Amino acid sequence: MNLKEIKELIDLLKDTDVSELELEKAGVRVRIKKCASEPGRQYVVEHTVPVAVTHAANPQQPASQATPDAEVSEGASKNVVVVASPIVGTFYRSPTPEAPSYVEVGDTVKKGQILCIIEAMKLMNEIEAEVSGKVVTVLAGNAQPVEYGEPLFHIEPV
């Protein structure tokens, strides 16, 4: 969720009788409250990530940040299989930093094909595709921490 979207939400509240709005999207929860009695009409914005917190790679950035760079394509919600992380660890798209990614958006993968690596306690775990299909979305960011059940890829089965 970015500043523009939050501003749009605040505008939405302004012209209505709604005093409090809570919205959850892609693992990020935002709550906006109107302080009605104040003459200057203040808004309280709480931006929390209740379930998953990704470790900011850049220390200057705020500690709670939404899953970065989700490449989403239009048909993402239709007939896709979500590949979720089976373990806690760090997500890597390629076997080594210099090597190319295991998969890119648009690639066709076969069941059992390696999609990514999740590193946990210095052990590299290869994550395999459970179905054959087309990679529609890459949801996790390279070198980002992932938790159990965190969505990694959307695959459209063929």
Next chain:
Amino acid sequence: MFKKILIANRGEIALRIIRACKELGIKSVAVHSTIDADSLHVRFADEAVCIGPADSSASYRNIPSILSAAEITDSEAIHPGYGFLAENANFAEMCETAGIKFIGPSPENIRLMGDKAKAKEVMTKAGVPVVPGSKGPVGGEDEILGIAQKIGYPVIIKASAGGGGRGMRVVHSAGSLINSFLMAQSEAVSAFGNPEVYIEKYISEPRHVEVQIIADERGNVVHLGERECSIQRRHQKLVEESPSPAITPKMRKKMGEVAIAAAKAVKYKNAGTVEFIVQGDKYYFMEMNTRIQVEHPVTEMVTGIDLVKEQIKIASGMPLGFRQDDVVIQGHSFECRINAEDPEKFTPCPGKITSFNIPGGPGVRVDTAVYAKYTVPPNYDSMIAKLIVHGKDRAEAMSRMERALDEYIVEGIKTTIPLHKKIFADPEFRSGKYHTGFLEKFNKK
């Protein structure tokens, strides 16, 4: 001092640890199973990591998952709470290997005290009074017959790897000893993976009184008084109080000294509890618990010392901030464990809580991670809250607990609140002259 601590637990104890972290300015990381995503401890922690599905073996007891969560969040220490991995020596060791500080005693402390027969052996050598019985695990049928003969019936056979009231058999006469011995061994193997058993004199009408000790990593050990825990159902505590109405000031002083000697004998670090079995003015070492306990709040209420903060400070290398002389027991405290259970049949009652009115007012403390509209899951322990009171004396504390129980309204699920009300109205309980057989007798009334 640590900058970030991961709490390897859930529910009210996870929240308790998060509270101590917040007050110490330490960032907290909550770990949770998929079904605990809406838990209060997740909400109040600074960060949260989902570590597995509902089943605790795949989540709260999943060592690689928890260590990985600590790694990705850069947590410097792990507080294990109670239950789950709190007394898992392997886990404590793996934390050490991974460079993460385990907030608790050493793996050796845990291992030694986890072996109940060995612990007794060590305590005997340290001059701590123990219940007469075998010096360690029983070797064979002849040995057990001989010891039973010497100490006299009734005797009790206990699993070395048991503890907490599990894996125990009472034998009243020589005729049934061997059979009970063999049964106890096979039960021990299937429950704990270890067939070793030991034998003790069975103390009738015993009281369960435990002493809280706390030790820093420089050898300073202090005791914080005792807790009376005889109100138990099938060895699970329901009501605790401090100080114990059965302990005289002279006994308190001696038992405290014995508990400290026990801790020093094993070079114990951090918080621990020495459990005694008491009969009249006699007391015997039963076992030592190498973790923060559920009932720690009653000790906090009468001493004014925050035990969880002390645990964190000790683990970060700080010396104990007080000496034995600084510890003063003031007033009286009770704790009622509120379980999501039928108050008469004790069957678990998970489900959605529709209203939850917590008591308040002077001297009342509620430790809970449950709230209105929360659904109590069936997968975990049935305890949903601890109601703790403090008063200037036992009488005031009792009336305060009765008042608080009346204010505690939980709708949507059944709880043991009605049972607690009955206990506090009972003349024998009120007199303070009760022992571990109380609740069984009480339920039959």
